Amino acid sequence: MLDSLTQSLGKALDRFKRAGRLTEADVQEGLREVRRALLEADVHFQVAREFCDQVGKRLLGEERLRGVEGSQQVIHAFHQELVALMGSELPALPKDPRHPMVLLLAGLNGAGKTTTAAKLALWLRQRQNRKVLLAACDLVRPAAVDQLRKLGAELGVEVYAEDPAPDLRPEEVAARALEQARRGRFDAVVVDSAGRQTVDEDLMAEIERVEAAARPDATYLVLDSMTGQDAVESARAFGERLDLYGVILTKIDGDARGGAALSVRRITGRPLCFLGTGERPGDLEEFQAERLASRILDMGDVVGLVEAAQEAVEEERAAEDYMRMMEGRLTMEDLLAQFRMLKKMGSLKKVFGMLPGAGRMSGLLEQVDDRQLARIEAMVLSMTPAERLHPEILNGSRRKRIARGSGVQVSEVNRLLQSFHQLQKQMKSMGRMLKGGKSKKRLLRQLERSGQLPMMPPGGRPRGFRR
Amino acid sequence: MVLSRLRAGLQRTRNRISHALRRLGGDTSLEEALEALEEILYTADVGLLAGEILDELQGEVRRGAIARADELGPWLRERLLRELQDPGPEPLRLQPSGPTVILVVGVNGSGKTTSVARLVAWLQGRGLKVLLGAADTFRAAAVEQLGIWAERLGVDLVTGPHQGDPAAVAHDAAEAALARGADVLVVDTAGRLHTQKNLMEELAKVARVLDRKIPGAPHETLLVLDATTGQNAVQQARRFAEKVPVDGIFLAKLDGTAKGGAVFAVQRELGLPVKFVGLGEGLEDLEVFDPGEFTDALLGPRPAAETA
Numbered sequence: 001m002l003d004s005l006t007q008s009l010g011k012a013l014d015r016f017k018r019a020g021r022l023t024e025a026d027v028q029e030g031l032r033e034v035r036r037a038l039l040e041a042d043v044h045f046q047v048a049r050e051f052c053d054q055v056g057k058r059l060l061g062e063e064r065l066r067g068v069e070g071s072q073q074v075i076h077a078f079h080q081e082l083v084a085l086m087g088s089e090l091p092a093l094p095k096d097p098r099h100p101m102v103l104l105l106a107g108l109n110g111a112g113k114t115t116t117a118a119k120l121a122l123w124l125r126q127r128q129n130r131k132v133l134l135a136a137c138d139l140v141r142p143a144a145v146d147q148l149r150k151l152g153a154e155l156g157v158e159v160y161a162e163d164p165a166p167d168l169r170p171e172e173v174a175a176r177a178l179e180q181a182r183r184g185r186f187d188a189v190v191v192d193s194a195g196r197q198t199v200d201e202d203l204m205a206e207i208e209r210v211e212a213a214a215r216p217d218a219t220y221l222v223l224d225s226m227t228g229q230d231a232v233e234s235a236r237a238f239g240e241r242l243d244l245y246g247v248i249l250t251k252i253d254g255d256a257r258g259g260a261a262l263s264v265r266r267i268t269g270r271p272l273c274f275l276g277t278g279e280r281p282g283d284l285e286e287f288q289a290e291r292l293a294s295r296i297l298d299m300g301d302v303v304g305l306v307e308a309a310q311e312a313v314e315e316e317r318a319a320e321d322y323m324r325m326m327e328g329r330l331t332m333e334d335l336l337a338q339f340r341m342l343k344k345m346g347s348l349k350k351v352f353g354m355l356p357g358a359g360r361m362s363g364l365l366e367q368v369d370d371r372q373l374a375r376i377e378a379m380v381l382s383m384t385p386a387e388r389l390h391p392e393i394l395n396g397s398r399r400k401r402i403a404r405g406s407g408v409q410v411s412e413v414n415r416l417l418q419s420f421h422q423l424q425k426q427m428k429s430m431g432r433m434l435k436g437g438k439s440k441k442r443l444l445r446q447l448e449r450s451g452q453l454p455m456m457p458p459g460g461r462p463r464g465f466r467r
Numbered sequence: 468m469v470l471s472r473l474r475a476g477l478q479r480t481r482n483r484i485s486h487a488l489r490r491l492g493g494d495t496s497l498e499e500a501l502e503a504l505e506e507i508l509y510t511a512d513v514g515l516l517a518g519e520i521l522d523e524l525q526g527e528v529r530r531g532a533i534a535r536a537d538e539l540g541p542w543l544r545e546r547l548l549r550e551l552q553d554p555g556p557e558p559l560r561l562q563p564s565g566p567t568v569i570l571v572v573g574v575n576g577s578g579k580t581t582s583v584a585r586l587v588a589w590l591q592g593r594g595l596k597v598l599l600g601a602a603d604t605f606r607a608a609a610v611e612q613l614g615i616w617a618e619r620l621g622v623d624l625v626t627g628p629h630q631g632d633p634a635a636v637a638h639d640a641a642e643a644a645l646a647r648g649a650d651v652l653v654v655d656t657a658g659r660l661h662t663q664k665n666l667m668e669e670l671a672k673v674a675r676v677l678d679r680k681i682p683g684a685p686h687e688t689l690l691v692l693d694a695t696t697g698q699n700a701v702q703q704a705r706r707f708a709e710k711v712p713v714d715g716i717f718l719a720k721l722d723g724t725a726k727g728g729a730v731f732a733v734q735r736e737l738g739l740p741v742k743f744v745g746l747g748e749g750l751e752d753l754e755v756f757d758p759g760e761f762t763d764a765l766l767g768p769r770p771a772a773e774t775a
Contacts, residue, residue, distance in 0.1 A: 036515070042697030045509045109720060110576025110693060142615035146608035154607075197723035200748070224576060228512035228697020230725035237724065251575065254660040256699040279663075 005257040006296055008037035013074060013297075027059050042228045042259025047085070047266050055081050079293050085262060087289035088271030093128075094245060097217035100133075100181045101188045104214050106207050106242060107222035108234055109195030112250035114144060116222050116276055117192040118151040119284040120248075123274075125157065126282075130187035135177035136161035137170040137210055140194035140203070148192055155281055158184075170194065170206060171213035178214060191216065198237030208241050218245035220273060223260055225252045231260040232267040239268050246273035249287070253278045261292065330424040332388035336380040378406035379416055391420060500536060501525060504543065511726035511765045513547075514698045516735065520546055544762055550731050551758035552740035554715065558755050559687050559742070561651070566598070566644040568652045568677055568684035571717070572670060572707055573691035575658030578719030580609065582691045582745050583655040584616035585753035586717070589743075590651050591620065598649035600640030601626040602633035602673060603657040613655055619750070623647065633657065633669060634676045641680035654685070661706035671710045689742065691717045694727035704733045715742035718756070722746045726765045 012033035031052045038048040058077045094101070103120065105113045121132040134152050136159060138144035145161045152159035160177035162168060174191055181189045191214050196203035211219060219242050221235055238244060247264050252275050265271055272287040380388060382405030387394055394402075394417060403410045501521050508517035524542065527533045533542060561567045569586070573579045580603070590597050599622050603609035610626045617624040625640040627633070637654055644652035656673060659666035677684040690713045692700050707713055718727050721744045730741050741756040 036518070039509055040515055040698055042512075042699070045506055108695060108723065110578055112576055141612065143608040143612035146611050147606070150607035197720065199723055224693070224695070226574070226693075226697065226699040226703075227695045228699075228725070228729060229510045230512070230695040230723070231697075233724040234695070251660060253662065254574070254699065255662050255702050256697075259697060 005037065005041040005259075008040060009034065009078075009296065012037055013078070024060060027056055031056050038259070038262070041257030041262075042231075044229055044232045044259065044263035044267060047232075047263045050266070051081060051085060051262075054084075075297055079297055082262070082293035082296060083289045086265050086272060086292060088246075088265060090246065090271045090273075092246070092273040092286045094218040100178075100186045101130075102178065102191065102214050102216040103188065104191045104193065104211060104216035104219040105222050105248070106193050106211075106219060106238055107195060108197065108224070109141075111195065111222045111224045112276060113195060113222045114138065114147050114151070114192050116248055116250055116274075116284070117148065117190050118155060118157070119276060119281055120274070121152075121157045121188075121190045122155050122281045123284045124188050124190070128188075131185065132157055132188045132190060133177065133181045133184070133186040134159045135174055135189055135191040135214075137173050137177075138192050138194040139164045139168060139170050139173070140196075144192075144194070151281070158186075169209075171209040174210050174214040189214075198234050204237075204241050211242055216245075219243055220245060221247045221268075221270070223247055223249050223264065225249045225258060225260055226254060226256040227260050232263055235264055235268040235270070239270065244268070244270050246271045248272075248274040248276065250276035252276060253283070258292075258296070330420070330427055332380050332383060332391050332420070335420055335423070336377065336388075375406070375408055375412065376416060379403075379408060379413055382406040391417060500539065504539065507766060508728070512697050512728035513765075514729065514732050516550065516731050540766070544766065547731070547762045547765070548758055551734055551761070553758050554740055554742045554756050556755065558715065561595075562683075562686055566641075566649050566652045566681060566684075567686045568641065568644070568654065568681055570654050570656065570674060570677065570685035570688045570711065571691060572656050572688065572711060572713070573658060573717075574660055574693075574703055575606075577658065577691045577693040577696075578745060579603075579658060579691045580612050580616070580655055582689075582717050582719050582743075582753075583613070583653055584620065585745060585750055586689075586743070587616075587620050587622055587653055588750045589753050590653070591622070595650040596648070597622050597651045597653060598640065598644045598647060599624045600636055600644075600652060600654040602636040602640070602654055604629055604631045604633050604636065605657040609657065616750075623649075634672045637673045637676045638680060641677055641684065645681065652681075652684075661703050667706065667710045670707075674711045685711070687715070688713050689715055689717045690739070691719050692727075692730065692733070693725075694718055694721045694744075695723065695725040696729055698729060698732065700729035701732045701736050704737050704739055708737060708739070713739060715740050717741075717743045717745065719745040721764075722748075722752070727761070728765055 012030055034055070035048050035052045038051065039045065043051070055077055058081065059074065093103075105117055105120075107113050117134055121134050124130045124132045134148055134157055136145045136148040138148075145164055149159050149161055151157075160173070160180050162173050162176070170193065177189060177191065180186075191210070193207055193210055194203065196207065198204060221238050221242075221244050223231055223235065227234075235244075235247065247268070247270055249261055249264075249272055252258065252261075261272060272289075275285045275287050277283045277285050379402055382402045383391075383394075387398065387402075394413075399410055399413045399417075403413050406413075501524065504524070505517060505521055508520065513520075520543070523546070524533070524539070527542065533539065559567070559569070571579055571583050571586070583599070587597050587599060597620075599613065599617050599620075601610045601613045601617075601624055603613070604627055607629070610629070614624055614626070623643070625636065625643045627636040627639070633656060640652055640654060643649075654673070654677070656670060657666070659670070661667065674685055674688070688711050690704055690707050692703065696703070704713065704716070716730060716733060716739055718730060718741050721727055727744075733739050734741070741761070744754050744756055744761070746752045746754060
């Protein structure tokens with residue numbers, strides 16, 4: 001998400017950067033382009049206008065700071081305003097919920113409610129160690145109940161569902177689900193509901209009844225990130241009928257420009273709470289305005305990268321490998337570790353997306369899927385330790401041996417090596433971009449000071465073969 | 468689209484624009500009037516075409532071709548209409564003999580399966596024998612969803628196992644269509660984000676398999692676009708058209724508050740016309756696209772505003 005917004009905003013920002021001293025005319029001219037970029041990214045019309053006014057005021061009102069480059073000041077102003085636009089004090093989950101905590105999901109058809117319900121249930125279990133019950137209250141879409149049952153079974157989350165019948169009402173199902181949650185000592189209930197158009201009076205009345213029956217601690221509006229200007233209309237319409245707590249933005253792994261993300265807070269007054277970031281059940285993130293603002297301005301989500309990495313590998317290794325790989329010193333071991341990490345933290349592409357400057361890079365590893373992962377793992381495991389650390393020694397006969405050992409064709413080994421080299425190159429150029437001419441030491445110091453990377457012993461750690 | 472809605476739309480178009488102008492006070496400057504129109508166009512998801520049109524409009528006013536505020540509305544309507552292609556009463560190219568194969572594609576949640584059901588109902592209404600292929604083997608219970616529709620519609624459904632190969636389903640469906648002498652085979656596919664390379668390749672494979680079984684198939688490939696989608700619609704259409712020969716757009720969920728203005732950019736950038744629109748909840752809620760009515764609705768107020 002957001003790549004093209006980043007690019008078009010970047011172009012507009014360049015205009016500011018060129019001017020040594022900002023005159024009012026420079027600011028107006030630059031802001032016109034910014035507004036265009038925002039509108040093209042589906043930022044709501046009104047929000048785009050107000051945002052530009054705010055940034056303009058800030059730029060013209062601010063005194064030129066000593067020791068700071070003009071362009072940095074401009075980016076800072078944008079960053080501040082973006083955070084102000086999207087940020088909120090409210091936590092993603094309601095404070096002091098009852099027991100069991102009840103969360104209700106509402107939204108338009110196709111926004112991704114059922115998938116999100118399953119993701120949220122998993123998130124609550126994994127991150128908060130809660131015993132979660134899913135309640136299937138979408139009785140409109142054919143087979144929606146089946147879908148939730150299947151998702152629940154896949155994730156090992158219990159589902160309360162009743163077979164749809166003409167006189168079965170979703171608010172009754174919700175009430176009975178709550179009853180079961182109390183009896184079964186569940187800690188949380190996630191209630192899925194039918195998708196509806198906000199102009200459909202019957203269905204809007206129905207969701208009100210479901211809310212009344214479930215008395216949720218939080219009702220979330222589930223919103224597709226590809227939604228255009230209507231995002232605001234539907235958020236408003238749902239907000240009029242329901243006591244909305246916040247918004248969950250889905251499908252941000254597409255290439256939508258995230259205009260909805262920028263607009264919703266301002267127009268509805270309700271914060272963004274979670275982001276759906278991929279197809280897997282684990283692809284749900286807590287929303288953080290600072291982080292998204294940094295990403296939009298292409299300052300890179302180093303925080304996000306490191307956090308994700310920390311969950312998957314030990315802290316020390318993360319810092320060390322990260323630096324080394326950025327220098328293009330990539331080994332097969334790293335590749336294997338990366339691929340294994342994928343299973344835990346989502347696609348490498350996503351990780352790339354969090355890196356500064358990645359907006360301008362092609363996604364190399366898009367084509368890697370789970371089935372291929374197993375084959376790659378087999379190939380790397382068929383290599384000797386020396387081969388893994390120095391893939392350049394892989395000659396024809398070694399390749400043949402590896403192919404035999406892992407049960408693949410030699411051509412597949414060749415392909416692996418090819419993409420390995422590509423990756424190595426990309427890592428290297430990404431490292432250069434990240435540093436922007438800074439020395440490695442300086443970059444590290446910076447990262448350390450900001451608390452984004454764990455401390456690393458001077459000179460790094462001795463490299464050895466690790467299993 | 469429904470006739471009453473058309474008339475109401477026309478009425479509202481005039482109202483909304485003149486209202487916008489009135490609101491600006493007696494001595495409405497051109498700039499303020501343009502700003503009001505700009506808001507109407509942008510909030511309908513027309514996108515950057517809006518800027519272009521407003522520049523033209525400004526030119527018209529400057530050279531005196533438009534002098535009065537009430538001329539703005541009709542001019543805008545005509546201008547927007549020039550951007551849209553009329554699919555005519557026969558939006559689909561049906562094959563003279565043998566089954567016509569229609570492939571339906573789109574992103575997750577765009578409304579494919581519901582649209583497929585309506586398309587089948589529409590084809591049945593024209594006396595055609597239809598067979599359904601459920602190639603969405605990915606989403607949990609998607610086949611069940613289509614199965615329920617198939618039962619209501621009384622059409623045969625060909626499908627495969629959950630998580631099975633969709634191309635195999637396409638193959639079986641094509642074979643069944645030939646064997647059972649169906650006039651039309653409609654193939655539903657799994658929703659996929661256009662950025663997912665593997666899934667997009669899978670779609671190309673489905674199309675290839677159909678072509679192998681029935682030369683020339685799919686004869687029509689429809690991309691289902693959600694009317695609430697913003698400028699991302701162009702990206703979606705572009706990526707899908709790269710993988711399968713998309714012929715036109717099925718604009719779904721136009722019954723909400725969304726105006727669907729993103730189709731202007733899709734038509735302009737990729738030359739893909741809208742062929743059908745989906746309007747309501749029922750099986751019969753499908754209409755052949757009518758650019759005039761669409762434009763009127765776009766310039767009219769959002770339905771929510773009526774009740775407010």
